[in-house]
Amino acid sequence: MMDSDPILSMTLHLVDWPLRMKRRHGVGDVERSLPGVVVELRSRDGLTGWGEAAPWSVFSGTAEGCAQALHVYLRPLFEGAEPRDLPRLMRAADRALFGHPEAKAAIEMAVMDLIGKRCGLRVADLLGGVFRPTIPLSVSIANPDFAEDLDFAREQIARGVRLFKVKTGFASHAEDLGRLEGLRGVLPADAILRIDYNQGLDPWDALPKLRDIEAFDPGFIEQPVPRDRRDAMAEIACALDTPLLADESVFTPAEAVELVRARFADCVSIKLMKCGSMRRAQEIAAITEAAGIAAYGGTMYEGGIAIAAGIHTVCATPNICLGAEFYTANYVMGVDILTAPIRLDNGQSHLPEGPGLGIEVERAALASITRQVLA
Ligand SMILES: [Mg+2]
Structure with a gap:
């Protein structure tokens, strides 16, 4: 002991x-x-x-x-x-x-x-051991200055990133389609484009807009309608061919059980900041895995400490298999408080070495x- x-x-x-x-x-x-x-x-x-x-x-x-x-x-x-x-x-x-x-x-x-x-021991070891030592990195396209975002996308492509999540629903539908068109011109053939509305659509006219989005062949569409409109999420999940991903609609393991019961999405974003614990993140992953629902590693605006904890969690959790957006500490936050930055290369986030979280401040x-x- x-x-x-x-x-x-x-x-x-x-x-x-x-x-x-x-x-x-x-x-x-x-x-x-x-x-x-x-x-x-x-x-x-x-x-x-x-x-x-x-x-x-x-x-x-x-x-x-x-x-x-x-x-x-x-x-x-x-x-x-x-x-x-x-x-x-x-x-x-x-x-x-x-x-x-x-x-x-x-x-x-x-x-x-x-x-x-x-x-x-590494935190990933404490969470049950390492299933994957690296995680496919997804970066989000969310800058209102779209020209800057295209430069960011080009930079990330050069660094091997192939997962891109476009934030939609903050401007007009026509602008969303225009941004997707612009991005399609930049992405290589093996890139996967995903869409995240962050609850930005009204349920009553979401479906025709989402059908337009489907023409871009997205890997998934994330949280098109408000978090409490699980009925609308369920209808959209049935109506679309594209997998629907629940983010704001699922914070906790209890909400993951609701997801399994009501089947209002095909996949789920797991975030430490939503469920409040790495163990709970693993609980959500287990609940959804048993129901054939795949999970994605989501983040908030996180610096290097929280990102490191997220990497340990996803590395130790088989069902979080859709990649993860562990890029904010390196590319979005204006200050990196870690002594060594989180290692991102070849389009992958790497598990930090060393005991605990494997980082120093x-x-x-x-x-x-x-x-x-x-x-
Ligand atoms: Mg989201």
């Missing part, structure tokens, strides 16, 4: 990520910066565990609320606790605090980082984006 190494302290860094590019989505826009939270745990033996929350106010919650949730409600549970008690601690976190999946995901990844560092970079420290 592992000897005792309790968590001595939790430090919260409320940060403002500058962004390198503007982003548009059916659910809302991101212009210059976006707040987030970095969690730093210290154990008695001097180990540091890192976690990150990436809330987005229009999608799930706020960074300010997330920092307070960690500070006021989760701190008393985790300070003084043993990392190896993580399953019980996460249950206690659910009892103490409704919702706030980003806060719970962040604290879980920080504790898993500590456990891995202490016993010399550059303190000066973290300080440069920190708005407030809660200790």
Whole structure:
């Protein structure tokens, strides 16, 4: 049995990520910066565990609320606790605090980082072992300046990326079709184009628009209608030949059970920031796998810590087989707080080496984006 190494302290860094590019989505826009939270745990033996929350106010919650949730409600549970008690601690976190999946995901990844560092195992090993050491990388086309996005796409093609997700539903249908036409002219024949509406269509006239989109032969169409319109999702899934993917409609394992029951999509996007834990992500993957529903590795606006946790999760989870969008820390966030960037090459995200999350944080970079420290 592992000897005792309790968590001595939790430090919260409320940060403002500058962004390198503007982003548009059916659910809302991101212009210059976006707040987030970095969690730093210290154990008695001097180990540091890192976690990150990436809330987005229009999608799930706020960074300010997330920092307070960690500070006021989760701190008393985790300070003084043993990392190896993580399953019980996460249950206690659910009892103490409704919702706030980003806060719970962040604290879980920080504790898993500590456990891995202490016993010399990667987080992916702690999650059951490595099924795939690399993950096909998907990048999203979401810049309102489409010329800039075409340059970004060309750059990514040169780096071996073959999965492209186009964000639609933030402008007119005609503009969406025009952007797809433009992108088709740039993509190589072996590229796979996918579409993500981020809930941007009204259910009553979604279908004719989606039929136009189908002419571009997308690999899947993601979340065309609002998250609660699962009835409309089910009708669309039946009406289209293209696989329909649920993102905002499925946050939790319980919602994954609803997906299996009502069959309102053919595949699902799993995000740590939606379900609140790597273990829960694996639960969703297992529930959907048993029903023949494939999963995709989704992200929010995440820096390198959360991206690393996502990579460990997808590498350890066979059913998350549709690739993953682990590009934000490298290409979207204006500051990389890791000492070494996440390795992306040949169109793949690579599992970081080293114990725990396999990353280290550059303190000066973290300080440069920190708005407030809660200790
Ligand atoms: Mg999405």
